[in-house]
Amino acid sequence: MARPVQVRIPAVYMRGGTSKGVFFRLQDLPLPAQVPGPARDALLMRVIGSPDPYGKHTDGMGGATSSTSKCVIVGASARAEHDVDYLYGQVAIDQPFVDWSGNCGNLSAAVGPFALAQGLIDPARVPADGIVTIRIWQANIGKSILAHVPIRAGAVQELGDFELDGVAFPAAEIALEFLDPAADADDAGGSMFPTGHVQERLKVPGVGEFAVTLINSGIPTVFLRAADLGLTGSELQDHVNGDAALLARLELIRAYASVRMGLVPNLALAAARQHTPKLAFVAPPAEYQASSGKVVTAADIDLRVRALSMGKLHHAMMATCAVAIATAASVPGTVVNEAAGAGARDAVRFGHPSGALRVGAKAELCEGQWTLTKAIMSRSARVLMDGWVHVPGPLA
Numbered sequence: 240m241a242r243p244v245q246v247r248i249p250a251v252y253m254r255g256g257t258s259k260g261v262f263f264r265l266q267d268l269p270l271p272a273q274v275p276g277p278a279r280d281a282l283l284m285r286v287i288g289s290p291d292p293y294g295k296h297t298d299g300m301g302g303a304t305s306s307t308s309k310c311v312i313v314g315a316s317a318r319a320e321h322d323v324d325y326l327y328g329q330v331a332i333d334q335p336f337v338d339w340s341g342n343c344g345n346l347s348a349a350v351g352p353f354a355l356a357q358g359l360i361d362p363a364r365v366p367a368d369g370i371v372t373i374r375i376w377q378a379n380i381g382k383s384i385l386a387h388v389p390i391r392a393g394a395v396q397e398l399g400d401f402e403l404d405g406v407a408f409p410a411a412e413i414a415l416e417f418l419d420p421a422a423d424a425d426d427a428g429g430s431m432f433p434t435g436h437v438q439e440r441l442k443v444p445g446v447g448e449f450a451v452t453l454i455n456s457g458i459p460t461v462f463l464r465a466a467d468l469g470l471t472g473s474e475l476q477d478h479v480n481g482d483a484a485l486l487a488r489l490e491l492i493r494a495y496a497s498v499r500m501g502l503v504p505n506l507a508l509a510a511a512r513q514h515t516p517k518l519a520f521v522a523p524p525a526e527y528q529a530s531s532g533k534v535v536t537a538a539d540i541d542l543r544v545r546a547l548s549m550g551k552l553h554h555a556m557m558a559t560c561a562v563a564i565a566t567a568a569s570v571p572g573t574v575v576n577e578a579a580g581a582g583a584r585d586a587v588r589f590g591h592p593s594g595a596l597r598v599g600a601k602a603e604l605c606e607g608q609w610t611l612t613k614a615i616m617s618r619s620a621r622v623l624m625d626g627w628v629h630v631p632g633p634l635a
């Protein structure tokens with residue numbers, strides 16, 4: 240009887256923003272995994288090491304957190320005005336599931352450098368020194384992203400002095416433009432505010448009734464006030480993730496909000512869609528100590544935000560959620576705008592568990608609908624390892 244063998248697949252392990260994941264060229268995947276379906280999901284789960292009942296990802300490339308259980312597939316784009324198609328899979332840690340319902344804004348920063356290094360960009364467009372703009376089609380959500388990647392001596396410049404709270408070491412700055420990041424009127428869930436309200440009441444049996452803002456910009460997100468949860472808004476990961484009862488309450492709120500937003504038809508299906516919507520709680524600016532020990536003063540920020548991803552408090556901030564924060568902050572009447580002191584704005588600087596982040600976004604009211612042309616932020620990216628990922632065969 241023939242013994243199973245390891246299958247080698249070309250791959251690159253990259254950090255993008257405050258996340259990291261395994262990147263593949265579409266053409267390098269085994270044929271069954273080059274199309275959506277069970278074979279692709281099974282492959283990516285085995286690459287990451289999921290499902291892992293021990294919650295460690297010891298037998299895979301994952302890091303057993305929502306920030307490190309990620310895979311990216313990039314291929315040349317057939318779409319006009321785009322260079323590459325980018326598909327993102329959020330791999331569950333202890334369940335056999337890959338969530339394709341949203342984007343990872345942090346890993347979006349690594350897509351351009353990956354595409355350049357893998358020969359997916361016309362060399363004639365790459366300067367010897369300067370900036371090249373990579374036009375990315377985000378296939379999960381059907382949106383465009385522009386990544387402005389620095390080039391030195393004809394290659395991606397990875398090292399630099401740009402510092403990003405949540406990342407230990409500086410690197411080269413990559414500016415990202417998320418174009419038209421809010422939901423279109425014909426998208427599932429409707430417009431930027433899928434219920435038609437910038438703020439409303441959400442009743443969650445057994446938990447309470449909350450003032451919420453339900454928004455679809457960057458990624459579907461439910462915002463509520465930290466004070467309404469009995470929290471301050473300065474919490475770090477251990478405070479929240481070590482409280483099982485609090486996490487259960489927050490997940491129930493997220494599930495009810497998911498149904499209200501039209502993302503799922505019932506509560507049971509909300510549990511199977513862990514990646515979206517995100518849940519975040521906000522508070523006015525105040526001084527706190529970030530996870531690194533750095534002191535964030537009230538003068539440094541416009542508000543404090545804590546967001547959950549895959550059922551746990553994120554160590555920094557998901558970039559897609561940052562787009563939602565900036566959008567909501569620019570719309571009068573949202574709980575985010577109120578926490579930031581109300582009034583009009585075209586950018587916001589918010590405090591998160593690892594420090595602070597500035598995002599530019601200005602929503603406008605046009606014929607009764609809120610619209611957003613783009614959101615802008617800076618991240619960084621770096622190759623951590625490249626070569627082949629080894630997966631036990633045979634592959635279907």
